[in-house]
Amino acid sequence: xxxxLHSVDSVTPMRCTYEECRDYTRTFAKSFYFSSFLxxxxxxxxxxxxxxxxxxxxxxxDTDTLHSAENIRAKFTELNSFLDLVYNQASQExxxxxxxxxxxxxxxxxxxYFNDLIEGVCMDTERSRYNTFAELENYCYKVASVVGLIxxxxxxxxxxxxxxxxxxxxxxxxxxxILRDIKEDYAMNRVYxxxxxxKCFEYTEGDIAKCKMNESFAMMMRFNIDRARAYYExxxxxxxxxxxxxxxxxxxxxxxxxxxxxxxxxxxGYDIYSGxxxxxxxxxxKLTGLYLLNRSERKRFSRLPDSKHHERLRxxxxxxxxxx
Numbered sequence: 001x002x003x004x005l006h007s008v009d010s011v012t013p014m015r016c017t018y019e020e021c022r023d024y025t026r027t028f029a030k031s032f033y034f035s036s037f038l039x040x041x042x043x044x045x046x047x048x049x050x051x052x053x054x055x056x057x058x059x060x061x062d063t064d065t066l067h068s069a070e071n072i073r074a075k076f077t078e079l080n081s082f083l084d085l086v087y088n089q090a091s092q093e094x095x096x097x098x099x100x101x102x103x104x105x106x107x108x109x110x111x112x113y114f115n116d117l118i119e120g121v122c123m124d125t126e127r128s129r130y131n132t133f134a135e136l137e138n139y140c141y142k143v144a145s146v147v148g149l150i151x152x153x154x155x156x157x158x159x160x161x162x163x164x165x166x167x168x169x170x171x172x173x174x175x176x177x178i179l180r181d182i183k184e185d186y187a188m189n190r191v192y193x194x195x196x197x198x199k200c201f202e203y204t205e206g207d208i209a210k211c212k213m214n215e216s217f218a219m220m221m222r223f224n225i226d227r228a229r230a231y232y233e234x235x236x237x238x239x240x241x242x243x244x245x246x247x248x249x250x251x252x253x254x255x256x257x258x259x260x261x262x263x264x265x266x267x268x269g270y271d272i273y274s275g276x277x278x279x280x281x282x283x284x285x286k287l288t289g290l291y292l293l294n295r296s297e298r299k300r301f302s303r304l305p306d307s308k309h310h311e312r313l314r315x316x317x318x319x320x321x322x323x324x
Contacts, residue, residue: 013053013100014082021048021099028055034284035253038246039155046107046154049099054147057117061124062188072125076118087111109153113146120146128190136178136194137171144177145170155247165238169251172231173258179224180261182208183273193220211273221270225262232259237305244302249291252301256287 016024025048026033032051036044060075085091086101095101103109120142130136148170152162178185178192185192186208198204201220203212232255239255242248257279264277279287291297 013049013056014094014098016049016052016099017097018045018049018099021045021052024048024055025051031257031279031284032254034281035250035257038249038253040245040247043154043156043245043247045099046103047151049103050109050147050150050154053100053114054117057121058143061121069125076122079118083111083114103154107154109150113150116142116146124190129195130192131195133194133197136192139192140171140174141167144174148173151251152242155251156243156245157241158243159241162238162241165235165241168231169235169238169255172228172235173254175224175228175231176258176261179221179228179265180272180277183211193224197223213269213271213273218270221265221272225265228262229259236301239301240304248301252291253288256291257284260287 022045025036029051032047036047039047057076057079060072060079082094085094086098086104089095089105095105104114120139123139123142130139145167148166149163152166157163182193186205191198191205191208197220201216201223203214203216203220207214207217235255239248239252242251260279260283261277264279265272268275268277
């Protein structure tokens with residue numbers, strides 16, 4: 001889904017120091033790096049270490065330098081062995097030298113999240129189409145929502161009700177990526193828009209190949225943008241549970257900046273074919289300034305939701321513990 005910006009062998013979570021992770025994030029995750037400036041120093045460094053791991057896992061699948069499925073499997077075997085060493089604390093040398101290893105132990109990040117992430121990125125080697133949104137949503141959870149859950153452990157929270165809302169934000173951001181990158185993904189023989197929705201809107205893969213923009217395409221984009229915005233809106237109910245040491249503000253800024261990509265897509269008449277839609281640095285600064293100056297909006301994101309939200313989410317996520 002993302003262009004490859006670095007060799008999978010040049011920067012790895014097994015060897016990266018905190019400083020290297022910071023430089024890597026600054027180069028390749030500009031929106032997140034921008035949003036993280038208000039985080040406490042230790043949380044900021046930990047977030048960059050996690051980003052390096054996630055990007056490394058993603059690049060194993062997406063890079064064209066590995067060529068064969070056998071080489072890809074070997075890389076993931078190596079990555080899982082590294083996780084075994086970290087979580088079993090079997091190598092003090094690794095824990096001392098790897099920022100990622102130090103981070104997951106310091107913040108007690110569950111191993112399951114990284115297992116799910118690896119399963120998710122591996123899905124790109126196993127399938128290139130999704131029949132229904134339910135299938136796509138499972139993919140979005142594994143490649144994006146679990147990243148939100150990992151970051152939530154670093155940011156800190158006052159109640160576990162924060163966790164399912166982090167799931168929504170991850171899905172919203174991944175859906176935004178999917179809409180932005182339709183052309184690039186198709187060039188890699190990947191179509192993330194569900195097949196039943198393509199059929200419903202009478203828009204074909206042939207139309208994608210031709211970069212065809214018609215009313216069917218516009219309707220499909222409007223529908224998907226509305227759905228992504230609904231997920232963004234749901235996610236905001238979890239913001240008040242986040243630690244108010246800059247962590248909450250970081251998440252709010254990510255929400256604002258990333259959801260603004262949808263605004264950019266709309267501003268160009270849904271044309272995601274002629275250029276990559278992004279939020280400029282000037283616009284990021286504007287969004288940040290307006291938020292920091294808007295006392296009523298800051299209060300909105302610090303006000304806890306009422307109990308009905310919890311009950312609704314209990315039914316959607318029956319296995320997720322909302323209680324401390």
